[in-house]
Amino acid sequence: MKQDELGTEDLIRQRLRSLRVSRGLSLDALGARCHLTPSTISRIETGHRRLAFDQLVPLARALGTSIDALVEPAGDDDVVIRPEPQHAAGLTTWLLSPERALPGITVAKMRIGTDRPREPAERRVHPGREWFLVLSGTVRLELGDRVLLVRAGEAASFSTMVPHAVLAHEGTVEVLSIFDVDGERTHLHEG
Template identity: 35%
Template sequence: MNPPDGGVADELPGVAPRLRDLRRSRGLTLETAAQRAGLSPAHLSRLETGRRQPSLPMLLGLARIYGTTVSELLGETPPERDAIIRGGKFEGAEADGWMYQQAGGSGRAMQALRVRVPQAAQSDLVRVHPGEEWLYVLAGHLRVWLGETVHDLAPGDSAHFDSLTPHRITAVDRDGAELLFVHTLLLSPAAELCLGSGIHRR
């Protein structure tokens, strides 16, 4: 028999308690979570008690708010992801003068890259976006502008900063610089954040 407001309680078994548990574990009230998801508190309450089944857009919105995936909301076990990325010949992509190669797994909250920066590449390009960035100089010398402050980095030096700080990066040496680069992937791929647009494979 269907619940009184038209949902089918057994279509997505287990979703209702997971929605409630996730909201509580994130320290969110029903009203706050509903507001962020664009729902009424009454509607979210019905989802959490199984009296209403969520649509896919609702699941996507709630997963984003709770910092999880739709698969987790549905109780699915994600496939195993390879944690090891083997080294080898540098074969990457080009974006606005930078060469970069994936150095971490996909589908993560952070993206790790191995990057080669030519001298003066993007020397006048200032970036501001949500998230954090961390870089570690492997070879060459790097110049990093963070707001009004300029830092010269040598091999072994690193920088970790809030990406909302206006920043730009350039290599000082004629032969450029090579670095490890990690950033939180919130809005766009790396090419649209700090590496610029216009990616070309080589």
């Protein structure tokens, strides 16, 4: 039976047993850690005893997890990301990191066209670091006084305290970017 076909209690029971087995703990060893009898743990895992919060807390602690992890839904909404494209002149962006991602980190796929308008003052400076992987095309990375061509399959990482611009070179380019908070604010929330 798939996890999404299980009821919440059955899912919690399955998670408890899976965690116990994956950690190599017998019923006796887990019981000693959480001060429950091995038969109580067995009945909880098999559904012959109802789940009680006062038992889940010590079980979760003994298994090195949290109550939240034991009871979280099994749906795919927290796993599969279905980004909606955001369009601006010459730039399309898909946010790939969920709102509950690592704090301060944003992952985005960006398609940069050669038709993207460019202002002379486009080179940005802000605290932090940026990283990108070129998925297709060639990026023209203007970094201080240097101009670097970064091709498909290559990545770049740099301090954003250096004036920088990421541009398409001789055709549309697609990149996978990781921004910190300052990079997201500067590059994804322009104007």
